[in-house]
Amino acid sequence: MxxxxxxxxxxxxxxxxxxxxxxxxxxxxxxxxxxxxxxxxxxxINRATAPEKDGIELTVIGAQRAPTLMTQLKQKNINVTEAKPMSEEDITALLRANKVAAVLRLSDTYGSDYRDMRPARLELWHDSATDHGRQVADIENVLRAYGNTIAGARLLAHGVSPATLFPVQVQRYDTGTxxxxxxxxxxxxxxxxxxxxxxxxxxxxxxxxxxxxxxxxxxxxxxxxxxxxxxxxxxxxxxxxxxxxxxxxxxxxxxxxxxxxxxxxxxxxxxxxxxxxxxxxxxxxxxxxxxxxxxxxxxxxxxxxxxxxxxxxxxxxxxxxxxxxxxxxxxxxxxxxxxxxxxxxxxxxxxxxxxxxxxxxxxxxxxxxxxxxxxxxxxxxxxxxxxxxxxxxx
Structure with a gap:
């Protein structure tokens, strides 16, 4: 029962x-x-792999003033689009349209400052409200590497080792799986x-x-x-x-x-x-x-x-x-x-x-x-x- x-x-x-x-x-x-x-x-996953497949869209104002930099950007899978001078309002509107990850504007005195070994000013415009944060970080890394390369070359030209700029070298090891x-x-x-x-x-x-x-x-x-x-x-x-x-x-x-x-x-x-x-x-x-x-x-x-x-x-x-x-x-x-x-x-x-x-x-x-x-x-x-x-x- x-x-x-x-x-x-x-x-x-x-x-x-x-x-x-x-x-x-x-x-x-x-x-x-x-x-x-x-x-x-x-x-x-799609957002992370999209830059690797399609490249990063970057609009550059005054690209002719830094041909070497443009070449280095293109080598890092960054699609450079040259543009004429734009106002701040136009740059803001372009970024809000979400068609490009960032806008890079070279100052009018970039060439002369570069030749005279003065800091050559670059303006990187981006919209933090969009989902291009990782792409903007990749562009900044390229610009930083480009600046370090120039600094090293100038030091060597004056007989100074570029290692002088890096008295401490930090190596990171991630044990996380x-x-x-x-x-x-x-x-x-x-x-x-x-x-x-x-x-x-x-x-x-x-x-x-x-x-x-x-x-x-x-x-x-x-x-x-x-x-x-x-x-x-x-x-x-x-x-x-x-x-x-x-x-x-x-x-x-x-x-x-x-x-x-x-x-x-x-x-x-x-x-x-x-x-x-x-x-x-x-x-x-x-x-x-x-x-x-x-x-x-x-x-x-x-x-x-x-x-x-x-x-x-x-x-x-x-x-x-x-x-x-x-x-x-x-x-x-x-x-x-x-x-x-x-x-x-x-x-x-x-x-x-x-x-x-x-x-x-x-x-x-x-x-x-x-x-x-x-x-x-x-x-x-x-x-x-x-x-x-x-x-x-x-």
Whole structure:
């Protein structure tokens, strides 16, 4: 004979699968967040690789005064377009049109200052409100290298070694791997992969509690010779099952997108293996249990289906706070983070993506913290449903 909670579970799950609205919501969130993150990273890759493919557009005023400089700019994949003298208003309008990365204007006395070994003035105009920041930095590097070359040649002409200008030589060594850089950059987005677990469980959780009370079917169910814990457990597991299925599918889709993107173009990589993802999904089993238990506990206190849906939707914003705030504070990974639901899952996935060994404790805390809160919510729901005066009076 099947346990009673299994019967309730199968009944609630079958009703949920018949609800096209719930299944449509699941499909939307399974695809939405991975597609959003993938789209953002794809745009970053396109912006980073566009200068290498198409070159950097630079308008130069007075280019004939520095032919050597123009040659050096063209050698660095910078497309130089010569222009006649322009006013400041015309330069501003050209930059706002977003057709060129910058405008380089050589002063009228550039040639004479250069020959007399006086500082020859160059004006580099750019619009910081556009997305040409990296291209402008590349142009500045070429100009800086050109100036250093001239300075070295002049010193040699006077019998002075150019090394005199650099009494200290700094060599930089970056020990960060592409995997750690990608985990750091993408880390702020990872938490959003787990938020839909609350959306997946919302519809079945509210419908099986406040919805049944509104339809007067909950009274009939409570009148049956069944323990309250069996009724609550069946509804809880049914809502959790839908949430778990949606979360697992979403993580797999997101993992596939991050594997497919050419992150190496921006100095990153996604080296999380499918076995690591399986561990994350296993640990994340407690998150759908928490989402369903929390929403059922809130819905059981509502007077109507609409009130329960509103209350549960607002409450879902609370777990999102640490996921958004903590990455903005740029805190180092601490053990306490694994005891905060959602933040724990985000931190665990980020550390695994870095290729670091996290040990057993983070897995236990991540699973245990969500499960403990879920059990408290279930206990509260059972206590509420045992009170006939409360259930009939709400």
């Amino acid at each position: 099947k346990p009673l909670f299994v019967t309730v579970f199968l009944k609630e799950l079958l009703e949920t699968l018949r609800d096209r609205r719930a299944l449509s919501l699941l499909l939307i969130f399974v695809l939405m967040y991975p597609a959003l993150v993938g789209g953002i990273l794809y745009q970053q 592409s995997a750690s850089r990608s985990a750091t950059v993408i880390g702020a987005m990872l938490g959003m992969f787990f938020v839909p677990a609350f959306f997946f469980a919302l519809s079945p959780s509210v419908d099986s509690t406040a919805g049944e009370r509104e339809r007067r079917s909950l009274e009939v169910l409570l009148a049956q010779p069944a323990r309250t814990i069996d009724l609550v457990a069946g509804k809880w597991f049914a809502a959790s099952a839908l949430s778990l299925a949606g979360l697992t599918l979403e993580l797999c889709v997101a993992h596939g997108i991050l594997k497919w993107l050419p992150l190496e173009e921006i100095g990153m990589s996604w080296r999380l293996s499918w076995s690591d993802l399986a561990l994350v999904c296993l640990v994340s089993l407690a998150l759908p249990l928490l989402a369903a238990a929390l929403e059922i506990a809130l819905a059981i206190n509502a007077k109507s289906f609409k009130e329960a849906q509103t209350t549960a939707s607002i409450a879902m914003l609370i777990p999102m706070v640490p996921v958004i705030v903590v990455p903005m504070m740029d805190l180092a990974t601490k053990t306490w983070m694994y005891a905060v639901p959602l933040l724990a899952h985000q931190t665990l996935l980020r550390e695994l993506a870095k290729g670091q060994a996290v040990g057993l404790l983070p897995f236990v805390l991540t699973f245990g913290s969500s499960l403990a809160i879920a059990l408290l919510c279930v206990a509260f729901t059972v206590w509420r449903m045992k009170s006939e005066r409360y259930m009939m009076g709400v």
